[in-house]
Amino acid sequence: MLTEAFIARHNELLLPALREDYDALGRQLARRGVDIDALAERATAFRVAVPSWGVSTGGTRFASFPGPGEPRDVFEKLEDCEVVNRLVRVTPGISLHIPWDKPERPAELLAYARARGLFFDSMNSNTFQDQAGQARSYKFGSLSHTDPAVRRQAIEHNLECLEIGTALGARSHTIWIGDGGNFPGQLHLRRALDRYLASVCEVYRALPAGWKLFLEHKLYEPAFYSTVINDWGTSYYCATHVGDRAACLVDLGHHAPNVNVEMIVARLIALGRLGGFHFNDSKYGDDDLDAGSIKPFELFLIFNELVDAELSTVPGFDPAYMLDQSHNVTDPIESLMTSATELGRAFVQAHLVDRAALEAYQESNDPVMALQTLKRAFTTDVAPVLAMARLRSGGAIDPVATYRESGYRHRKIDERPAVARRRAGIV
Numbered sequence: 001m002l003t004e005a006f007i008a009r010h011n012e013l014l015l016p017a018l019r020e021d022y023d024a025l026g027r028q029l030a031r032r033g034v035d036i037d038a039l040a041e042r043a044t045a046f047r048v049a050v051p052s053w054g055v056s057t058g059g060t061r062f063a064s065f066p067g068p069g070e071p072r073d074v075f076e077k078l079e080d081c082e083v084v085n086r087l088v089r090v091t092p093g094i095s096l097h098i099p100w101d102k103p104e105r106p107a108e109l110l111a112y113a114r115a116r117g118l119f120f121d122s123m124n125s126n127t128f129q130d131q132a133g134q135a136r137s138y139k140f141g142s143l144s145h146t147d148p149a150v151r152r153q154a155i156e157h158n159l160e161c162l163e164i165g166t167a168l169g170a171r172s173h174t175i176w177i178g179d180g181g182n183f184p185g186q187l188h189l190r191r192a193l194d195r196y197l198a199s200v201c202e203v204y205r206a207l208p209a210g211w212k213l214f215l216e217h218k219l220y221e222p223a224f225y226s227t228v229i230n231d232w233g234t235s236y237y238c239a240t241h242v243g244d245r246a247a248c249l250v251d252l253g254h255h256a257p258n259v260n261v262e263m264i265v266a267r268l269i270a271l272g273r274l275g276g277f278h279f280n281d282s283k284y285g286d287d288d289l290d291a292g293s294i295k296p297f298e299l300f301l302i303f304n305e306l307v308d309a310e311l312s313t314v315p316g317f318d319p320a321y322m323l324d325q326s327h328n329v330t331d332p333i334e335s336l337m338t339s340a341t342e343l344g345r346a347f348v349q350a351h352l353v354d355r356a357a358l359e360a361y362q363e364s365n366d367p368v369m370a371l372q373t374l375k376r377a378f379t380t381d382v383a384p385v386l387a388m389a390r391l392r393s394g395g396a397i398d399p400v401a402t403y404r405e406s407g408y409r410h411r412k413i414d415e416r417p418a419v420a421r422r423r424a425g426i427v
């Protein structure tokens with residue numbers, strides 16, 4: 001079992017090498033005026049929420065290949081989420097998706113989560129699939145549909161998410177819609193946005209006190225010609241139109257190739273509407289690959305903007321960090337642990353940027369030294385800091401190795417009958 005004792009035994013073997021690497025890095029950072037223990041403290045305090053749908057194997061429109069020992073319901077998903085947090089210690093928050101995770105008895109699910117040191121982060125509605133027995137189809141849209149009855153159905157679903165979230169102690173709700181068209185002329189582009197806005201305003205009016213509403217934009221897919229909430233500008237316009245507690249959620253994979261996402265982040269920080277993130281990585285489209293696996297420098301540059309805002313105490317700056325990935329060929333637990341670690345790495349490296357020097361080079365238009373200042377932080381191997389932070393918060397020095405050593409997945413294969421091969425689709 002993945003007990004504290006088991007993790008401690010596994011750490012014992014790795015501790016001498018970690019201690020050596022940590023001390024060596026500590027001396028190097030001290031020469032740069034950085035206290036490594038303060039940095040480890042920051043790493044310990046870092047948090048990113050895990051998507052409940054991330055512990056199941058994902059797929060594509062062509063096929064999905066369920067992995068062994070798949071979770072079959074939200075309770076088994078939380079069991080796997082507990083393993084992730086037990087080993088990396090930075091993922092106690094779980095983001096649920098309704099109706100995929102709709103609990104029969106929310107109080108029971110809340111108790112189950114709390115008993116495992118977990119809590120519920122942002123809720124997510126789903127008006128991009130038709131559920132069995134659903135009265136009206138979302139084939140031609142949901143909150144922006146031309147038929148008021150379909151919009152009503154979509155609004156009611158979002159209101160239900162707020163109710164369930166309230167019972168589970170969540171404090172925010174994320175709306176992503178796939179609404180859009182596949183052909184020129186199919187949608188009236190301005191009226192579609194107006195319909196969306198009227199619908200979201202109704203959801204916003206029911207937003208519980210203290211909650212935030214996140215609007216998630218996406219360039220394309222499932223619509224392949226026009227998407228109603230297609231970019232950050234549209235999302236920002238909607239957030240300011242809907243209300244003060246509405247903000248923009250940036251899913252890294254929802255932009256055209258080569259778009260400067262860190263610049264969008266800087267803009268939304270300046271405009272005071274950066275609500276949060278769905279972190280992942282991509283090479284081409286919305287590939288939902290593991291964060292930091294394809295473009296680690298972009299991830300670092302995004303955290304460079306976030307840490308710069310945090311350190312310059314930008315008013316109201318409090319973005320929500322969540323992963324949103326589709327694990328098609330890996331053990332989802334390993335991918336989630338690795339991705340959470342990659343986010344921690346980018347966060348810690350961003351705290352290594354000599355911001356006074358950077359500002360001086362920026363003000364004096366010295367691009368070479370400005371870039372070098374960023375690269376010096378990005379090329380610092382902070383792995384000992386991340387491992388020490390995990391160790392000091394009761395986690396694993398090497399999460400993946402400890403997880404594999406534990407045989408957890410093998411036990412789940414015995415406990416959980418194989419999931420029948422699913423129809424294609426992301427989840």
Ligand code: LRH
Pocket residue numbers: 053124176216218251278286324
């Ligand atoms: C859409 C999206 C959205 C989710 C879904 C699982 O691509 O990023 O955040 O609801 O993936």
Ligand code: MN
Pocket residue numbers: 176216251278324
């Ligand atoms: Mn997303």
